[in-house]
Amino acid sequence: MPLPNQEPQLIELKQRLSEINDIESVIALLHWDQATYMPAGGAAARGRQIATLKQIAHEKLTDPNLGQLLEDLRPYEASLPQDSLAASLIAIARRDYQRAIRVPSEFMARLSQHQAASYEAWSEARPANDFAKVQPYLEKTLDLSRELASFYGGKQVADPLIERNDYGLSVDAIKPIFQQLRQQLLPLVQAIASAPQVDDSCLHQFYGEQEQLNFIKGVLFRLGYDFNRGRQDKTLHPFASKFSIGDVRITTRVYEHHLDQALFSSIHEMGHAMYEQGLSPDLEATPLAMGTSFSVHESQSRLWENLVGRSRGFWEWFYPQLQGTFIRQLGQTSSEQFYRAINKVQPSLIRTDADEVTYNLHVMIRFDLELAMLEGTLSVGDLPKAWNERYQKDLGLVPSTDTNGVLQDVHWYIGLIGGMFHGYTLGNLIAAQFYETAIINDPEIPVDIERGNFQRLRDWLKHHIYQHGRKFTTQELLERVTGRGLSLDPFLNYIRNKYGYIYNLKL
Incomplete structure (x- = not known):
């Protein structure tokens, strides 16, 4: 007792x-x-x-x-x-x-x-497009990141920075995962590139900002985001913020000739926010009242954005509403055409715009570059050149501006260099593993999604993940929920099945 x-x-x-x-x-x-x-x-x-x-x-x-x-x-x-x-x-x-x-x-x-x-x-x-303006700040950020890491020590400079967001993880644990995943992804990207390409022109017509925001608000409400405990506002780089379990806010940015941008970034941030809104009230105002780790948090945003939001079942329910909102733009576009358009695979310059197949390559580029900066093999002044060379190597593209290159992500400019980007890819892997387990445990989840009912999935996530907050480490939560540690298989199986169908390939 x-x-x-x-x-x-x-x-x-x-x-x-x-x-x-x-x-x-x-x-x-x-x-x-x-x-x-x-x-x-x-x-x-x-x-x-x-x-x-x-x-x-x-x-x-x-x-x-x-x-x-x-x-x-x-x-x-x-x-x-x-x-x-x-x-x-x-x-x-x-x-x-x-x-x-x-x-x-x-x-x-x-x-x-x-x-x-x-x-x-x-x-x-x-x-x-002025990297020179921010270069001195980034150089100081690098110095401060190293100084912070030095207070802890570790096998590699980045290890303490990674542990700040993902307790128990290290460079040595992450690198093999990334190497294996990259080896599997590059052939898939090449195979899809050789197939007849998907037409996504329907997404690049004019879509008024307010009409987009109104539709998005309806989607978020239907999915379960509680606007009595949250709100959505505009910003330069979308994010979610929690001030209490009763006040969890999200932000977005709108492009009037890119229908999918605000929509999916909003669903993404909503995934973060619903995690925080789903915490047990008993955890309020304690160190437990937050997500397990950055990687698990990202798994929830990517689960809702991609595995749910880009699924056929999701659009069985929402496409007639979207088509009715934008009848002039989408009146002649079938739900199948729209589904293929929002899942088009095409190497791109912007991480947040990337499709599910190429997205993780963007993350690996950033992870490798920040390790090089921390280890002293890459100077901040040489970062734009190194960035462009790596994009050419991995994605066959070179940014014409630093705005679309090294300046695109806010992370290094508002946080630290090191300790975050790895979580985006680990989040994708964890999302697939959680979602696979959810459907095995409750096969009715996809059926409900087609009917516009997301309560069953929300309840499963809240019971198994959300309510626990930070009580468990990433590894402990994975084993508790899925019965095993991190695996590449659920994500790779999902990618091969989905995009094999879309591109009529055996991947």
């Missing part, structure tokens, strides 16, 4: 962690505002505000009294079932504390202020 005299200590722990969570939530709100509605003139002050709050949060997280409290709770933790809420809370809080005390609060403030300034520089440099 738990030790009664330690209950007050557990209450104190929750209070301390709640205060830290509240500060971090305000920081997230300031970031959201900066990327949506903040006037440009607020940039300098915003950087200072975020840095101040980040330093306060870090000081609270590294308070020796918190460390002592976590040590005092060890007997209580040992008396509980290992996966109980209280035991998980204590264990995760201790892990976070032990990692945080390695990093000076002053560094966190300095990093946060730089990231805010770097984002503003990128937001101006990207549309102006």
Whole structure:
């Protein structure tokens, strides 16, 4: 039985962690505002505000009294079932504390202020195709990324940065997965390239922004995004933000001659948001109230965007509504033609525009380039050239501008170099593995999707994944849900079956 005299200590722990969570939530709100509605003139002050709050949060997280409290709770933790809420809370809080005390609060403030300034520089440099403007910021980001990694040590520079987002993962664990996947994908891309190409011209007519946004809102509502606990706004680079389980917001960007862009980016961000909205209320304001890892979080956005959103069953329900909204543009386009159009495989320059077959090649390029920068074999000044050479090698394309090349993704300009991009590919693999398991467990899920009913899938995801938050590691959750560790097979089988049909190939 738990030790009664330690209950007050557990209450104190929750209070301390709640205060830290509240500060971090305000920081997230300031970031959201900066990327949506903040006037440009607020940039300098915003950087200072975020840095101040980040330093306060870090000081609270590294308070020796918190460390002592976590040590005092060890007997209580040992008396509980290992996966109980209280035991998980204590264990995760201790892990976070032990990692945080390695990093000076002053560094966190300095990093946060730089990231805010770097984002503003990128937001101006990207549309102006001006890499030179942001290069000094990126060089400082690289220095700060290395400095952060140095506080932890590790076999490779990137390992501590990867562990920040995916506990238990390392460069050595990720590289073989990427190598195997790349070997499997390149022949598929080549085979599809040799087949008669899909006509996607129906997607590139004029589609009014407001009409798109209205249709998208209906889709998100039907899928289960709770607008009473969220909202959608426009930004330069789509993202999702959680300030509490009751306030999870998404953003998008709209292109009036690319119907699929805002639609699928919105479904993608909704996948992130529904994960956070589906957390158990018992986890609120604790370190458990977030996704298992970046990779698992990405699995949920990619599951809804691709395995559901680009499926035939999904459009059995939604295409008549879309066709009715855009009757002039789609009146003569059948649902089969539209399905093929949104699944067209074609090497492209932009990661977020990429199809399911080529997408992971974009991620691998970024992963390799950031490792090279961290290891000192690639300078920031040479990054645009290296980027273009790798795109030529892997995708047969060379960006004509840095806007469509090295400036396209916000990650290095608002975060760190290293520790995130790998999660997009791992997320694709995990999504396929989860979805395969869901359908095996409940074969009625695809039938319901064709009828426009997504409750069955949502309930399955909430029960097996969402509600647990961060209680389990990626590996633990995979084994708990699917009965095995990470596998390439579900994703590759899905790709071969789907695109073999679309392109009439035996893949």
